[in-house]
Amino acid sequence: MKKNIYFLFFLGLFLPLISFSQTLDENKSVSELVLYQLNKERSLLKENVDNRIKLMDAKITNLDESIRNTSSSTEKVDKLIERVQILEEKQQELDKNVVSVYKYNFSSAVLNLASMEREIKPLNLFNSSRDFYTTLDKVSNPMNYEGYAAWFKEFEKYIEENKKDEARLDALSHIIQVTGNLAEGTPFTGMFAGSLFDGIGSFVNSLGRRDKDLREKSMKMFKLTTSVSQFTHDKDLIETEWNAIAKSLDELKALQEKSMNENIVNILGINKNEFKKRFTDETDAKKRTQYILDISKIAEDKIVEERSKNAENWKQDFYNQMVTVQNLKIRFGTLTFRILENLDKYKLLITKYKEDEYLKDKVGQLDLKLSLVRNSFESTFNPQDYIKASNEMYIVE
Template identity: 65%
Template sequence: MKKLTISFSLFLAFSGATFAQSLSTTVPNETVTDQVLKELNRERALLSQNLDFRIKEIDSKITNLDESIKNSKNASDKVEKLLERVKFLEQRQTEIDKNTVSVYKYNYSSAVLNLASMEREIKPLNLFNSSREFYSTLDRVSNPMHYEGYQEWFGKFQNFVKEEQDSNASLAALNHIMAVTGDLSQGTPFVGMFAGSLFDGIGTFIESLNRRQKELQKQSIEMLKLTTSVSQFTHDKDLIETEWEAINKSLDELRNLQDKEMKENFVKMLGVNLEEFDRKFTGETDAKKRTQYILDISKIAENKIVEEREKNPENWKQSYHDEMLAVQNLKIRFGDITFRILENLKKYEGLIEKYKKDPYLKKEMGELEVKLDIVKNTFESTFNPQEYIKASNEMYIVE
């Protein structure tokens, strides 16, 4: 039994010294936290096996004592063996307490390390950087000024509106709103009241053209159809994009809660300087350095559990239990948000499919489809919402 305990202690010392170096050469940066947690769980599992072995050994001794007490006819011998039995029961409880501490050390380390990893996860820079071109393409599709021939034609139409506004109240209103809007080529959406006034104005313009202006009349009809398609596309797109406002609000709320938990756990409970944390973990690109730093944080968390148990043996679990639950809820909320993001991205697939056959927009839909695939693939390679939520629900082990 003694040999087993010594061997296990040597293993822990060796693995703690070599783990940071081996991990940094075998796993990509984004999996550092997961790999550290796997290593901590492996060590805890070995410790648990060791404790189980010792408890079984104690149980065997208690069983033998019970049999001996049952068969003993000497009163003093029975008392001596009963006292020995109490000693073994105390040893057994000590081993159970060790296992409880081991579980809490792992679980709180898991909470702290998952909270640390959220500092990087909550800033999905890869997603936003790769999606920037997609959203700029969406904006171009929504602005008819980017379509061939439209800007030149619109200049003729705009001159007509200015010339006829004095004799037509609707054209006067349209001229006013175009003046207020300014340079339409900069992306003013052709929707709502503006779109309605614009359609009426284009209709009036077409009706004003005489037989000698057949080419302009034909072109104007095509531009009216294009404007209608673009306006409806923009309306449908805006319905999807209203969800981004709610998602961004949820992300802001999550970030505030995460900041609060960072201060509560890292500053108040662990005594870690957040500026140092940002420098050595969040902003660190060297996997070896990040791994060593997160291992150091984990060791601080484990030591705090031991210290708290010694200072407050009756109620040492409560504050750590509350913080572990708070972090788990944060992780689940973050998983829910990533799920909402993915679902909203999928809505663009339906939007593109709807306008694929529109003769005025089908080329742009082809470009959008390619760029949307890039966005989705980048997002899904960074976040797997279902797996993330599942892992968040299973991030702790049960005693």
């Protein structure tokens, strides 16, 4: 049951409704618009800076020529002073370009961080994913197979009639009472499966020639029970990974929230509730776009402020935060890879049992439903897109 909860948690978190898929598309659209606008501003500023620097370099060249050719000490001093002033102006222009690059990169970090919050929030299930998991449960429960429930009543009658003389049957009777209604999905695995196999074996061996039909049916149900039990065991091995995935996701959410506090609240001084209202929960893509552009201006002012206070080391804190966000993005992409890999294990499970005499009909129903789940997930959370985006988050000058 615990594994089922983890699996459902994963599905609820990562297999979105179509409306959420549209939300992710809007997120990408917002990101593209913001980064396009920021890059446009940066490119225009860089072009202007480059032009001004070319003019300054030309002036410096002319001044150097004049200094070499003049014999007047006063004129040399004046031209040297002018040269120093131009060099200072040139450095200011170069600094503008550096600030512009950091504005773009830090804004990209904040944007990716904020978008990640929207992407890892709990989601509802796709109808297809619910359908897939429901069918998976049906395969694992022998009570869903034709004739099994009626036969099991005959088997239970045998248990009750003979448990006083057979300790193993008495123990099996106890387990059945403890587990309650088997039709509700008690896993036919572990200790319960072992006791069940012993009990069914005793039941089959107790049937004589006069019970030929019941014996044949019991052998069929015995084989069905073993197939279901092994299928459930193999399925549980896959579902154990959802536990680790859920833990990794919790860790990622905690790190993302910590980074949000450090960047949005501590560095930029933005109220977290205000940010949540105007970006995380905002449904209008245009408003989200404008809000992030407004934040980029705050980021620019903050960068200029930090540079003026600490001219030598002002870049380090911003750089550290950008690396942290990039690592979170990579980690998110890696997590989606793990999810796809685990989904692919179900494909191997289906292939393994699709020819089983007793399970093939129900297992066959899983194939298409699994494809719907996988394709929906991959089209919405493409791991390669996340990894690629994380490597292209920043510009380098």
